[in-house]
Amino acid sequence: MCIRDRLKVGATDLSKDYARVAITSGRISGSTGDKTYDFVGDFTLFYRDIVATGGKGRLDQDAETARLSQDVLVKEPRYDLASDELDIRFKQKTLVAKKFVQFKKKEKSKEPTGTDVPKRQRVINIFKNEPTEVYGNVLTYNWDTEEMKAKGEVKVVQKDFTATMDELSYNPRTKLYQLKGNVFATLLNTDWLFEYKLVEPKDEQLTKALTEKESTMSADFVEVGEDSDLMTMRGIGEKRAELKQEDKYLRANEIVVDDSRKLLTATGSVEFYQENGDWLEKGGLVEKGAEEELKKRLGKPVTSTSQNLSYDYDKRILRQWGRVELLGENEALFADELTYDEKCKLLHLKGNVTYYRGEDEYVYADEVLIDTNKNTFKFIGVVEGLMFSTEKAREKATAAKAEAEAAQAEAASAGEAGAPTAPAAESGAEAGAGAEGGATPTPPGGESPKTQP
Numbered sequence: 001m002c003i004r005d006r007l008k009v010g011a012t013d014l015s016k017d018y019a020r021v022a023i024t025s026g027r028i029s030g031s032t033g034d035k036t037y038d039f040v041g042d043f044t045l046f047y048r049d050i051v052a053t054g055g056k057g058r059l060d061q062d063a064e065t066a067r068l069s070q071d072v073l074v075k076e077p078r079y080d081l082a083s084d085e086l087d088i089r090f091k092q093k094t095l096v097a098k099k100f101v102q103f104k105k106k107e108k109s110k111e112p113t114g115t116d117v118p119k120r121q122r123v124i125n126i127f128k129n130e131p132t133e134v135y136g137n138v139l140t141y142n143w144d145t146e147e148m149k150a151k152g153e154v155k156v157v158q159k160d161f162t163a164t165m166d167e168l169s170y171n172p173r174t175k176l177y178q179l180k181g182n183v184f185a186t187l188l189n190t191d192w193l194f195e196y197k198l199v200e201p202k203d204e205q206l207t208k209a210l211t212e213k214e215s216t217m218s219a220d221f222v223e224v225g226e227d228s229d230l231m232t233m234r235g236i237g238e239k240r241a242e243l244k245q246e247d248k249y250l251r252a253n254e255i256v257v258d259d260s261r262k263l264l265t266a267t268g269s270v271e272f273y274q275e276n277g278d279w280l281e282k283g284g285l286v287e288k289g290a291e292e293e294l295k296k297r298l299g300k301p302v303t304s305t306s307q308n309l310s311y312d313y314d315k316r317i318l319r320q321w322g323r324v325e326l327l328g329e330n331e332a333l334f335a336d337e338l339t340y341d342e343k344c345k346l347l348h349l350k351g352n353v354t355y356y357r358g359e360d361e362y363v364y365a366d367e368v369l370i371d372t373n374k375n376t377f378k379f380i381g382v383v384e385g386l387m388f389s390t391e392k393a394r395e396k397a398t399a400a401k402a403e404a405e406a407a408q409a410e411a412a413s414a415g416e417a418g419a420p421t422a423p424a425a426e427s428g429a430e431a432g433a434g435a436e437g438g439a440t441p442t443p444p445g446g447e448s449p450k451t452q453p
Contacts, residue, residue, distance in 0.1 A: 035061035093144040175226035229260035248274040262314035316342035
């Protein structure tokens with residue numbers, strides 16, 4: 001059978017669905033015996049709302065499949081799909097695009113974004129409404145279930161968001177998006193947070209301070225659900241999940257954001273770093289009239305590590321527990337547990353609290369309360385240490401210590417080794433409450449006091 005310009009193939013398992021092929025220029029060859037047909041030239045395949053074009057094609061009527069190649073373009077009312085090669089599996093209601101693939105959602109959706117919609121659903125709808133492009137090496141799409149999976153150098157592009165990964169999938173039954181392998185996402189703009197009233201007026205100052213710089217996210221696995229309030233990020237092996245801006249980052253084995261509880265949690269090798277604390281002042285967490293000593297401290301880098309971290313972004317309470325360490329430029333702080341109440345501007349440290357400043361100042365305490373606005377400290381329980389309240393006291397103690405060491409050296413050289421010398425803390429230095437002289441003790445873990453690299 002020779003068909004010169006038009007071929008109509010019935011799909012028996014799809015009721016009255018038909019695929020139709022129209023040839024603009026070129027030729028069709030095939031066999032009515034095995035019911036396979038080859039197309040060469042400019043042709044168009046029509047099926048339901050799908051219109052597909054290409055330079056070469058093969059249609060298998062019994063298997064109910066079609067394969068298109070050479071500049072394949074699929075047009076559908078909601079999207080365009082371009083690829084080097086495309087398999088259409090009519091029985092499975094599936095498109096499989098291969099090699100270079102570009103999937104483009106053409107029109108904005110019309111999901112509701114008003115203030116009567118819950119905030120999380122509003123955020124999902126905002127992203128669903130934006131035109132989206134997906135690139136990859138293989139893309140599978142089921143036009144009946146709307147399930148989609150993209151693999152191989154996948155890239156997702158929206159106006160305010162881009163992401164790359166090894167694999168992307170969406171399951172409409174579970175309404176879960178999963179991103180796998182070398183996930184890296186960038187949030188380019190956050191003006192929409194305020195445009196769609198996603199931020200409470202009382203939190204606008206802090207949110208602007210936190211989002212004024214470009215934010216990135218990286219992990220090996222990310223899962224986000226349309227009906228779930230959770231976003232889960234995980235690292236695999238040495239790679240950890242990370243939320244980052246140019247001057248600060250949070251890393252952990254797993255990071256979970258739970259919108260229903262207004263809670264961010266990080267577990268496993270948690271590390272938070274900030275280059276400076278400018279955002280604390282911009283966000284209203286530290287008043288502009290804070291003492292000069294606090295401003296100096298905020299201007300320096302600090303690293304905080306622990307096994308666990310949680311942040312309640314409704315109550316604005318930060319907790320860290322499990323070998324907590326805060327390492328500054330010339331300071332180190334250790335504790336079993338740390339709680340910071342941003343509203344009260346109160347930092348509470350509990351359990352084996354040890355504070356080091358420089359090489360010869362330290363404090364041990366059961367608990368420490370720090371007013372971060374006034375830069376005042378309150379020590380609770382057993383307190384031991386050596387602190388200088390002024391720089392003049394430090395200079396006086398340092399001079400006394402040097403004088404004592406020189407006297408000891410002189411006595412030793414004269415054969416009077418073992419003569420007593422005055423401890424540095426008793427030589428006129430102003431020491432903190434309960435302070436005692438002596439050598440600086442080793443911090444927990446047997447390590448010497450650390451400084452920020």
